[in-house]
Amino acid sequence: MTTPLYGQMMDVPLTVSSLLAHASRHFGTTEIVSKRIEGDVHRYTYRDCEKRAKQLAQALIALGVEMGDRIGTLAWNGYRHLETYFGTTGFGAVCHTINPRLFPDQVAWIINHADDRYVLFDITFAPLVDVLAPQCPNVLCWIAMTDEAHMPRMSTAASSYEALLAQHDGDFDWPLIDERCASNLCYTSGTTGNPKGALYSHRSSVLHAFGASLPDAMGLSARDSVLPVVPMFHVNAWGIPHAAPLTGAKLVFPGKDLDGKSLYELMEAERVTYSAGVPTVWLGLLNHVREAGVRFSSLERTVIGGSACPPAMIRMFQDTYGVEVIHAWGMTEMSPLGTLSKLTWEQTQRSPDEQRKLREKQGHAMYGVDMRIVGDDGRELPWDGVAFGDLHVRGPWVIDRYFRSDASPLVDGWFPTGDVATIDKDSFLNITDRSKxxxxxxxxxxxxxxxxxxxxxxxxxxxxxxxxxxxxxxxxxxxxxxxxxxxxxxxxxxxxxxxxxxxxxxxxxxxxxxxxxxxxxxxxxxxxxxxxxxxxxxxxxxxxxxxxxxxxxxxxxxxxxx
Structure with missing residues (x-):
């Protein structure tokens, strides 16, 4: 048997902390702007963010948090939530983002299933925490993401996030972690039963950030001012909190105000060039700009996903306001990105009508994702744009099994998505329905x-x-x-x-x-x-x-x- 010849390159692990460390070192003065729950606008830089993330890591370690422990969050998009993304995973704990819009009993079930040791929450969710706390006896402490002056009145004992950070200096080195260790935990929406957990690794999260940043994927750049409307509790805001520091993009966080008027005003104030969100949010934004008779002065591109984007919305953004729509598809089980509707050079030479029809589909698979459609007999169907089949996917950021489940959902090494789709000769995916x-x-x-x-x-x-x-x-x-x-x-x-x-x-x-x-x-x-x-x-x-x-x-x- 021939002995393999191995490469002679450095074996540097792919860790989530390396993304923020890169941004801090090479894009240290790039801004992170947040509309705070307290009512004002907060500004600082990637360098500031890394220092505070390290202070959080020190605080959690002092509280006894160990590698693999889950740390929950109930928070909007903001700088403190971003710090939690890195301050937990940076030393080997797991960042578990929880959707606060679920029913309280479902949120409690998720916290208990994940066995969260601590839960950090924005003060708007203080009433929810008072409901959850009696149902979640294993949570050692609830931490309000604010300072002492803004601590909410609660029946639940809670600590101040800023007070915890103030006890530490941020003089901390991110430890080297096995890249296959868990980094983030996200649960599905649970529309057909209890939610299921997707446990991502450092390796899968970094590879997903690389894939998302490719020009023909989400295409983030250091020249962008990015406003993620998709919540950080919804599949890690589609990977933007990881991809933005990887590319050095400016981040703009909207906090809790996601109405059309608030989003428009923040976009204009911060010269936002790039955004991402679900169709229902963009419906509110488009209604506002139409009724107010205003236009976007800086917005160039937006990713629309979460559910199929109506063609009328794509046409409104592109034809009326000159904003490119990147139609995307993915799942919690896929970290989440799978396909995006970026056109090839050859496709841009086609008629405007043909290009429009392509953009209305979910697009081609990004590197790192393979896909197929199969019939009822399990056989793969042709990519002719006509044959309907069950969509299967596989790749380095697709789950192998759900958190705390011994059974694997895979079929012959492929994950069955539950979507029904066609794939055309251009390799463009078109989701026609959920199987149910x-x-x-x-x-x-x-x-x-x-x-x-x-x-x-x-x-x-x-x-x-x-x-x-x-x-x-x-x-x-x-x-x-x-x-x-x-x-x-x-x-x-x-x-x-x-x-x-x-x-x-x-x-x-x-x-x-x-x-x-x-x-x-x-x-x-x-x-x-x-x-x-x-x-x-x-x-x-x-x-x-x-x-x-x-x-x-x-x-x-x-x-x-x-």
Whole structure:
């Protein structure tokens, strides 16, 4: 057997602390700006951030925190939360970001499942902590991320973050850690049961930051002023808190104020060039700029993910305001980035309409992620843009198993995402549905996302959700649930007529219902399970028909209410 020839390079571990150390040393004067919970705007630099992160590490070590211990956070996007990202992982503890928008019982379950030793929280969440504390007996101390002067009145005993840091000088060297050690813990939203934990390693987190920073991925740069609207408690703000110091980008944190007016004013004040968030947040921002009659003076690019971005939103950003939209897809189990809709040189030579259609898809896989679609028999399907299949992924930042679970979810080494998708000849991914949300009419699939996107393109529609409704003949037919814009009106028949020529006749919804608001998860995704429960007994007009027809386009067209 031939002996392998090994390279003769330094064996330097890939650790999360190295990202901040790099920014502190080489981009030390670059600003980190935060809109604080206390009401003012805080400014300091990457060099300041690293010193305070080291003070936090010293404080936690003095409290008895050891390698592998989980440290929870209940916090908005801000400089103290960023310090926690590095002050915990830097010496081998695990930073566990917790979504405070979940139900309190679910938050308590997550804290107990993770066995968090300490939990750091923004003072807006003091009432939540008072509810959680009696349910979380293993938490040794709750730490309010503020100074002594702003400590909230609480029934729970809590320590001041600033008081803890003041006891230490920051004269601390980040220890060398095995890059395969755990660094961060994030839980899924738990829409179909208890949340599940994805435990990332230092290696996976650093590789994800490298991948995210590539020009044809998120493409962050030291020339950017970056405002992550996506919360730091939502899959590590899609990796931006790691990618920004890697590239030396300026960071702008919005705190708790995520309404359109507040975001716009902060973007303008800090000359933000780059942002990232879910469609529901951008809906508020676009409504504000439209109603106020203002424009973006510095914003150049925005990443939209978390759920499928409506084409109408992409067109509004790009055509009306000149902002490039990077449509992205990923999952908590993927750290989270998987694909982005950046075009190749050849694709930019195509017609504007062809380019637009590509940008509306979720895009190509970034380096570090491989993907495939498989049929019901488990065989891989062709990349022709037509074949629908279950989407599987694999890569160095994709989970192997869930935290505290012995069973692996992998199928032949691939992670089944639960998404239904097509992949075209350009290798562009197009998510057509979640497997649990796809509508199966007469044995044929209907993409609820495609139906929703057409509805949202109507000028009178603010939000729309398409769900399956029981049908005695076709088993399921699409029902459209719509929220109108406050200043607009549209009837059921007008909206259904809007579909003509835009979609196969048998894909057109059988009925439309109007509601004041749609239910969303804590991360901004539509809660279609709640809608299906609410409209479980809804009777479709077409359900009253009893004729038997063979399954084909013409037969489905008979259910077209127009």
């Amino acid at each position: 949300d796809v509508i199966k009419s007469g044995g044929e699939w209907i993409s609820s996302i495609d139906v929703e996107n057409i509805a949202i393109a109507h000028p009178a529609v603010a939000e729309a959700a398409c769900i399956a409704c029981a049908h005695p003949k076709w088993t399921e037919r699409p029902l459209l649930v719509v929220v109108k814009r406050p200043d607009a009106d549209v009837t059921r028949d007008e909206l259904l007529a809007f579909y003509k020529g835009k979609i196969a006749k048998w894909w057109i919804p059988d009925d439309v219902v109007f509601v004041d608001e749609l239910p969303h998860t804590a991360t901004g995704k539509l809660q279609k399970l709640k809608l299906r429960e609410r409209f479980r007994d809804h009777v479709l007009p077409s359900a009253l028909a009893t004729e038997n027809c063979p399954l084909d386009d013409e037969a489905h067209a008979k259910s077209d209410p127009s």
